[in-house]
Amino acid sequence: MSDHPNQLFAETSFVRRKQRQEGVAKWVLGSMAGLMIIPLVLIVGYLIARAWPSLSLSFITQVPIRGMREGGVWPAFVGTIYLVFLSLAVAAPIGILAAVYLNEYARDNWLNRLINLAVINLAGVPSIVHALFGLGAFVYAAKFGYSIISASLTLAIMTLPVIIASTREALASVPRNFREACWNVGATRWQTIQAVVLPNAISGILTGVILQVSRAAGETAPIMFTGAVFFKAVQRGDLFPYALHDQCMALSMHLYVLSTQVPDVKESIPFATAVVLLGSVLLVNATAITVRVYLRSRKKW
């Protein structure tokens, strides 16, 4: 307390130092956050600039010609869609249901601790190891051969732990109050989950699943070992060129092959392939954000 009332709010050297530190901290932290934009802008900008000569809608719908030195990416594009869709069709239901069990039913005993540990460690396994596992388990042991189904199952196992983790997080964000209120009136756990928990966690669950699309689409190693091939002859614009036991092309694999294996490729084609891959992933992420914003706007508490 100051002796002079009119100096009550006067700046002391301590206050000035505090304000200076505050300014520096805000600037440093803010610029670090701002830095995050630069790589994305550079990557996208560089890719589009280099890919410009080949970029057009027909690049997506055309098939590769002249030994993949010209033409488009249709077979790879469709292949990626097949792989992503099938892997998530397997991983999402299993992952969501497992997460519901772990979050809503599981007691803290050794078995459930073991399951948790397994999920965490599965998430940390490198994709190349998943690839080898997929090769041994699906291609040889289960006799699916090198095929879309082997590749999709490998991708499913890879995305499963992350789907479980994100679903559990979404479920945990529903307040325990709601569950207790339901239990108090004689509802079973399942009735509670159906009526209150799932409807309020669904936006988080969906977001988590959709974000795995980009992961499944981008991975090369797991599918290269289990079902993706160098080249597959496909009719232009054919929507269903592959059967489940066929091998397929995929964008990530195609990009790798064009960049390293094929001589004399038109320079802009690998870059255009990268743009298609990145573009589709960003499009899916944008969908995820839209879904989340829409469901949040209807949030009920």
Place this chain on the structure above:
Amino acid sequence: MFEPQNRGHMSSEKHIQVDGLRLSYGPKEVIHGISFHILRNEIFGIIGPAQSGKTSLLKCINRTIDFSPEARVSGSIKVDGHDVRETKSIYELRRRIGMVAPLPVGLPLSIYDNVAFAPRCAGIRRKGELNEIVEQCLHQAALWDEVKDRLDSLGTKLSGGQQQRLTIARALSHQPEILCLDEFSIAIDPVTTMRIEDVLKVLRRQMTIILVTNLTQQARRLADRTMFLWNGEIVELDRSEVVFSDRPGNPKTYDYVNGIFG
């Protein structure tokens, strides 16, 4: 000596009988072997400071204590002579006990669905029957006139006092024989509290009410008998006019009720 009205509804039949109840969470025992009974159609007040085991006691009665994995219960609680720990159908047990939590919980459902939830869980599907239950329970909870035109709007969007009455309506929706109110008034204003107290004075004719409260005046106004619970033990249990008199059975009770400690 003052005498609460409606005393005549109390019978001498024991509705709930608690014997040697002990409860511990992990190594920490919070209820140390208490025994008491609650009569049919009485309002049974439970007073006591925080951490004295009031809420845990209620959870033992409707067995939602099962959801705390670290809890260990021993002793017996009998409702209508049946031990709740041996009942085959805990869902049936919970339907017989209405539970109102300290903070209002409007479920993120419409007002109608909030009240219709319990009957639906019990298998009632007919629209007419559900309508009847919803209207009756909202009437009983003194909420009907305020929400009858917007039963489809969200329960979570109501004010705190309205949500607490909605919680009471939901607790009544499964037609319980016992209604437990756990400090129902801590999050709502005095006027709403008085409205709910009036509701309780009517409900006591149909059911047994357990009223856990931090407001000793509220227990004095409503309860037929009051139990003073402290650190998991019963300090005093007697008719309210004795507990709140100048000379209760235990001097600690007088000190607590009159704000000398606690």
